[in-house]
Amino acid sequence: MRWVLRIVVVLGLAWSGWWYLSGHGIREGLRGWFAAQEERGWQADYAEIGTTGYPLRHVTTLQSPALADPATGTAWSAEWLEFDSPAIWPGDMVVNFPPSPQLLSYLDQTVQLEAQDMRADLKLHPGLALQLERMGLTAGPWLVAGPAGVLMRADAITMAMVQQDDPARYAITAQADGFTPGEHVRKAGSSTLPEGFETLALDMAVTFDRPWDRSALELSRPQPRVVDLALAELRWGPLRIKLAGNVTVDEAGVPTGKVALKAENWREMLSVAEHGGGLSTEARRAVESVLELMAGISGGSDSLDVQLTLRGGNVWLGILPLGPAPRLTLH
Numbered sequence: 001m002r003w004v005l006r007i008v009v010v011l012g013l014a015w016s017g018w019w020y021l022s023g024h025g026i027r028e029g030l031r032g033w034f035a036a037q038e039e040r041g042w043q044a045d046y047a048e049i050g051t052t053g054y055p056l057r058h059v060t061t062l063q064s065p066a067l068a069d070p071a072t073g074t075a076w077s078a079e080w081l082e083f084d085s086p087a088i089w090p091g092d093m094v095v096n097f098p099p100s101p102q103l104l105s106y107l108d109q110t111v112q113l114e115a116q117d118m119r120a121d122l123k124l125h126p127g128l129a130l131q132l133e134r135m136g137l138t139a140g141p142w143l144v145a146g147p148a149g150v151l152m153r154a155d156a157i158t159m160a161m162v163q164q165d166d167p168a169r170y171a172i173t174a175q176a177d178g179f180t181p182g183e184h185v186r187k188a189g190s191s192t193l194p195e196g197f198e199t200l201a202l203d204m205a206v207t208f209d210r211p212w213d214r215s216a217l218e219l220s221r222p223q224p225r226v227v228d229l230a231l232a233e234l235r236w237g238p239l240r241i242k243l244a245g246n247v248t249v250d251e252a253g254v255p256t257g258k259v260a261l262k263a264e265n266w267r268e269m270l271s272v273a274e275h276g277g278g279l280s281t282e283a284r285r286a287v288e289s290v291l292e293l294m295a296g297i298s299g300g301s302d303s304l305d306v307q308l309t310l311r312g313g314n315v316w317l318g319i320l321p322l323g324p325a326p327r328l329t330l331h
Contacts, residue, residue, distance in 0.1 A: 016054075018087070019058070023051040023058050023060070025090075026058055026060050026083065026090055027049050027051060027060060030049060030083075031049065033217065033218070034046065041069075041071065043066065043068040043070070043075075044067055045065070046062045046063060046065045048063040048064075049062055049063070055087065056086065056087055057085065057086060058083075058085050058086075058087055059082060059083070060082070061082045062080060062081045062082075063079075064077070064078075064079065065077065065081050068105075072106075073105070073106055073108075074104075074105065075103070075104070075106075076103065077102065078097065078098055078102040080098050081095065082095070083095055091122075091123065091125070091130065092123055092124075093122045093124070094120070094121055094122075095119060095120040096118075097115065097118040097120075097139075099114070099116055102115075111145060112146075113142065113144050115139040115142035116139065116140035116141050116142065117140040118140075118142065119137070119139070120135065120136065120137045121134070121135065122134070122135050123135070129213040130214045131163075131167065131211050131213040132211065132213060133162075133163050134160070134161070134162050135160070136158075136159065136161070137157070137159040138156070138158050138159075139157050140156055141153070141154070142154060142156075148182075149182060150183070151182045152179070152180065152182055153180050154179040154180065154196075155177045155178030156176070156177040157177070158173075158175050159174040160172070160173050160174075163211070164205065166207065168208045168209065168210055169205060169208075169226075170208070170212070171204075172202070173201075173202060173203050173204075174202040175201045176200045178196050179196055179200045180195055180196035193237040193238075193239070196236075197234065197235060198235040198236065198237075199233050199235035200234055200235075201231070201232070202232050203229075203230040204228060204229045204231075204232070205227075206228075207226040208222035209222055209223045209225050221331065222330070223249070223251075223330060225249050226247075227246070227247050227255070227328070228246050229243060229246070229247075229259070230244060231244050232244070238264065238265045238268065239264065239269055240262070240264040241261075241263045242260075242262040243260070243262075244260050245257060245258050245308075247328075249328045252327070253327035253328050253329035254325065256311050257309075258307055258310070259310065260308075261306055261308055262303075262305050263303065263304040264302070265302055266291055266295070266303075270291075290322055291304065294317055308322070310325045
């Protein structure tokens with residue numbers, strides 16, 4: 001029996017050493033990442049860092065983390081952030097967010113994000129690069145609020161990014177259940193509009209110029225090169241929008257390809273956008289003129305079923321230029 005006890009003691013000491021060293025490595029990795037952001041000119045702060053979970057897990061908590069990029073005017077802060085992973089391999093990690101408000105800022109605009117049971121699940125390939133195999137984000141009831149009140153809310157959100165056979169290609173899906181825009185947007189619509197959306201979903205595959213790994217946080221983000229949009233769909237009472245298409249993206253972020261657009265009751269959409277502050281009266285008139293032409297081509301006055309072509313940095317309807325195409329660049 002003594003030799004069995006000795007083996008158990010030796011294994012226990014070895015495991016304790018591993019738990020301590022790997023936990024120390026996680027904390028040092030986080031400290032190093034924050035220090036690297038400060039060297040880039042960011043504000044990157046936290047109050048304390050500590051690890052619990054012995055003997056089977058590492059639960060590392062950052063108190064009062066805050067990040068701000070002066071170059072873009074974006075900032076984020078929270079009460080705490082928790083990294084939970086099995087002690088045997090920290091590459092299968094859950095990141096838990098607090099139910100208390102997270103602050104999100106862009107230039108001089110600040111909003112609060114409140115979410116119940118918000119978590120990100122990460123699965124990384126073993127190795128120094130820590131290449132992303134799968135990432136998911138889920139949350140229960142959540143809302144975004146500004147000085148004027150609630151801007152949007154939903155009963156739940158589910159997002160996923162899964163690596164495909166090509167390591168640089170990822171399937172990306174997103175769905176918000178019970179998505180409800182703020183009161184000022186709802187008031188802009190007619191009485192036929194329900195409070196919340198019936199559908200708000202995205203399904204696409206994106207091929208990037210390289211796989212997502214630790215360099216995406218430390219150096220620069222991978223950039224999209226091919227976007228296969230299976231479906232982007234919005235349903236809000238009588239309002240319907242569907243998009244599908246395939247585009248390639250050059251190094252400047254300029255997309256080239258074709259996108260099918262279907263929309264029902266688009267005039268109501270413009271009214272909502274105008275009264276909700278998304279479009280000025282002048283812009284609404286310009287957009288309405290273009291959409292009236294497009295609706296006439298597709299054979300309906302209040303419905304659109306057209307194919308848009310993206311080329312040369314512009315969006316085209318046949319031979320008619322509609323305006324500049326959006327730049328698809330991740331910063």
